[in-house]
Amino acid sequence: MQFDDKVPIYYQIKEYIYRQIITGKLAPGDKMPSVRQLAVDLTVNVNTIQRALSELTAENLIEPKRGKGNFVTATDQQISELKEQLINEHLQQLYKNLRELNVSDEEILNDLGRYIDKQRDDQK
Amino acid sequence: MQFDDKVPIYYQIKEYIYRQIITGKLAPGDKMPSVRQLAVDLTVNVNTIQRALSELTAENLIEPKRGKGNFVTATDQQISELKEQLINEHLQQLYKNLRELNVSDEEILNDLGRYIDKQRDDQK
DNA sequence: CCTAGTGTTATATGTTACTATTACACTATA
DNA sequence: TATAGTGTAATAGTAACATATAACACTAGG
Known part of the structure; x- marks a missing residue:
């Protein structure tokens, strides 16, 4: 690792x-x-x-x-709460990081969309 | 800080x-x-x-x-490249983190959309 | 009972990050 | 020329992190 x-x-x-x-x-x-x-x-x-x-x-x-x-x-309950919490923290991190670089809400979503599409292409 | x-x-x-x-x-x-x-x-x-x-x-x-x-x-050139690089790194970080939690591409976009909407609401 | 495989704890050692402090080199200006 | 404001560098001390090593406590199985 x-x-x-x-x-x-x-x-x-x-x-x-x-x-x-x-x-x-x-x-x-x-x-x-x-x-x-x-x-x-x-x-x-x-x-x-x-x-x-x-x-x-x-x-x-x-x-x-x-x-x-x-x-x-x-417990399953704990696990699903943990997952939700971690997801939220990561989203928050990205949002904070990009807003600090003056990237607008709209651009953030667009950029991520483009990034994911690119990943899909690179996969092939 | x-x-x-x-x-x-x-x-x-x-x-x-x-x-x-x-x-x-x-x-x-x-x-x-x-x-x-x-x-x-x-x-x-x-x-x-x-x-x-x-x-x-x-x-x-x-x-x-x-x-x-x-x-x-x-230079302006260097700065805009730096900005693009940082944005890319942050997107990559989020993508990697969420994929490691078994979140699908689609869910990642939806979750971020929801998160941003929530931010807008909390702002008021 | 012995042994192998567990978790647990302690000691010593080395590295990195950070701080405090001091000193030095250079520039501008009164 | 003296002084205040810069960057630069070195030293020493502290703390956190990680390692190596060893020992101890407990469990299961032969």
């Missing part, structure tokens, strides 16, 4: 696990990979994994069991 | 100056506020200002003159 060196790694791992949960790769009740395995997979130190997991635990999304592993405890 | 504690301050200052230039608050040829004044205005250390300015200098957007100050040397 490639990290943005402008943002703490533990935080990017947290976001990565958010995604795993939201996209269903990790479902309620699932056992997560062990901290040591995650450390290998993401090529970071175990302590860095722990830093991310401890925050997710504090947010009641996962729960550790000594000797067993970490388990997803988030 | 409020900073995001997940991103280096010097980098956020760099982005701030990008905005000043793109929105015309700083025009080609303009003299910038002194490093000491910027440090006071943004409530950071002079060295942090320098860190940002030295990168902007390396990008040929500004140029320092000993004893005189820092001056905007970017």
Whole structure:
């Protein structure tokens, strides 16, 4: 996994696990990979994994069991709220960023439309 | 100015100056506020200002003159390219973030449309 | 009971970011 | 020529982040 060196790694791992949960790769009740395995997979130190997991635990999304592993405890309700929240934050971020560059509401929508069309073309 | 504690301050200052230039608050040829004044205005250390300015200098957007100050040397051409690049990066960021949450192209556009409408309403 | 696989915790080390402080180089001007 | 206002650079200290390493606590299975 490639990290943005402008943002703490533990935080990017947290976001990565958010995604795993939201996209269903990790479902309620699932056992997560062990901290040591995650450390290998993401090529970071175990302590860095722990830093991310401890925050997710504090947010009641996962729960550790000594000797067993970490388990997803988030409910479907929690997950859908989390997804909505993250989407909203990202939209807000874009909106704020572009407005700060003096891009109008209309242009923002047009530019995004063009960008998405371009992605579709590049895909081919 | 409020900073995001997940991103280096010097980098956020760099982005701030990008905005000043793109929105015309700083025009080609303009003299910038002194490093000491910027440090006071943004409530950071002079060295942090320098860190940002030295990168902007390396990008040929500004140029320092000993004893005189820092001056905007970017051309209109450079500025419009910079603006386009930043807009593109932000669009790409949103697109990537939402696609990673399994949001479809169509939903992305709809969600943004709704978000912008909501902003307009909240404005009143 | 032993062992392998879990989570948890602690220590030491290195790097980067930021601050505070000081000093130096240069320019304009009174 | 002195002074105030510029940029520049160096030092030292603090904090956060990440690493390496080791040890400890618990669980499951042979």
